[in-house]
Amino acid sequence: MSLFIVNRYLGMEEDGSVSKESQSQVLLAKLQQKAKEKQKQSLTEQRPDLFEKQTLQLVDKKKRRADKDSSQEPQHHKKRNSEVAPLCELSSANHDEPVKEKINKKGLNARPKKKKKNLTDSSPQCLSEPPVTGRDGPEDSEAAEADNYRLKQTTEMSSTPIGFTVVGGFENKPFQKIQRVLPQWLAQPDVIHRDIKNNQVPISDISQLCAPLVKKLQNNGIQHFFPVQAEVIPAILESMQLGLLIGRGGYKPRDICVSAPTGSGKTLAFVIPVIQMLMERVVCEVRALAVLPTKELAQQVCKVFTSYAEGTTLKVVMLAGQRSFAAEQASLSEQSGGISRSLADIVVATPGRLVDHINKNSGLCLKHLRFLIIDEADRMIESMHQSWLNHVVRAVFRSGSDQRSMSVFRRTEPAYITAASLSPPQMPLQKLLFSATLTQNPEKLQQLGLHQPRLFSSLHRCSNITTPAVPNHKQERFDFPQGLTEHYVPCTLSSKPLLILHFLLRMKLSPILCFTNSRETAHRLFLLVQLFGGVNAAEFSSRLSPGERKKKLKEFEQGKIQLLVCTDAAARGIDINRVKCVVNYDAPQYIRTYIHRIGRTARAGKTGLAFTLLLRVQEKSFLQMVVDAGSPGIQKQIVKHENLQSMEPRYEQTLQELAMVIKDERAK
């Protein structure tokens, strides 16, 4: 028993007179017509002009045949055509549309759906139904009409200008890359001269400087300011003209960002104005906080602050983990009469240790904080994941919510500038950012919540465009120290240690600061050079304790060590006066790492050499990276094999000894 009865739709049954046979014939004709259409379609796509000619001939032939038939046609044919006729009448009776239109629609609707054509091709053939031809079934006249209509359509279409595009096409058009626009303060910075030597400014020209500080600078052998100092020191002093409470014109002082080459004197650019501003203070409170990425940098900046705070009542405290937490806590504040009294005016800290003290040490009070100095700012932004800045901002404005501090010093977190938010004068928190590779990416700078920032930059990255596009990571350009000469040395892995020994023993380039990409490589190279003999070497990495690292840096600075093998822990900011040459034993992966490494030499306007040992596979990409970053030029330095040959026998022997030493160390 059949489960389902399928009634096939064979078209309209007007008076029931149409027989089953003729219906199936109609259906057969439709299917044949469809097959022919497909055939024609493929012909159309290959030769549209040929097809059009054939179509015209066919239509004429059909017309002639139709005329001839109509005069001699037998009865049943007439009937079949009459089948078509009611269709036409029906459509013309019910709607005023031209019959062809209706037939066309009906005809089209009644036909099985066609396969979607590729709409991306905007040729007329693809935009309308392909013209139908060549049929020998009972719908000849219907088809002829349809042909005419379509042909008319096609010719019309072919005569209409083909220029329009199909909206929503799938072709992959080359899109114009959207260029973001830098904010005004980034696009038009205050330009700092790059040439340190020829643009020094006598200290006496900075009239806002107080006499004690001028004297202190001269005692330290500093007669002139470098360009970055000559520009930034007056700008910071100007923002403090009306005292700590308010900035120029009664408004909140603008935050300041400084981007200047390595060794250009950025440290003094913030130490001098902060010392001058705080040296007149009466009550000891933490009013300046400098945050740096590493212990060594914190130590170095703390030393400069301490040196210029001598002779004043200012106290500088370092929170970098060099001492125990309790010792640091004791140096920050003391309890007297139940009240916590601050023992520090200036705090120099690393992010991790600072957050520890904010969270665990109630003695650290930041409600009077006026300056937040972020040195090596681009590195600090990267490491923002510790969200140390949020902790600092909360600590500064948290105390504002205390009832007790409803005094004039009540501080509310900066929000939109309104009359209400400006009415009670309150201590502004001014951020001072410094870096040799400050990012120009507004999204990254956004994290810092800068207030109307002002940028001092030694490299006007896009001087010819008023509102330049945001440089993407390929285009960011940086400033290279003036007196630096860069080289790259093609080498093989096995010849790298020999090249270091060649630089030391043959070329006498010591003291050399040698950077590796890992502390294991640094350790092995240090052991190898030490076993080879003839060179006083040391290593500087996190394998050593902070005390040992400090000792090695000191000996290196004193000239007791000719080769200091370091990791990137020593790459940023470390200021060692006598470094004549920096060697990248391993090519740095990132341009910022490269710039900070080679920036350990050619400081303060002096000259310096930088060598990068490159394997053949590294050359192309590394050189491209350096050139894209704006390097003035990197020269190829070939070291002939014969220059290294004399050291090879000793070197082979050293490799065996090294294997033993490393094996013993592993055993330990």
Ligand SMILES: Nc1ncnc2c1ncn2[C@@H]1O[C@H](COP(=O)(O)OP(=O)(O)OP(=O)(O)O)[C@@H](O)[C@H]1O
């Ligand atoms: N006006 C000056 N005259 C002479 N020497 C100076 C002057 N200013 C700074 N120096 C010296 O230049 C050296 C580099 O200074 P500093 O460390 O501040 O550079 P920097 O820009 O911070 O470098 P980096 O970007 O690597 O941190 C220091 O040894 C410093 O004593």
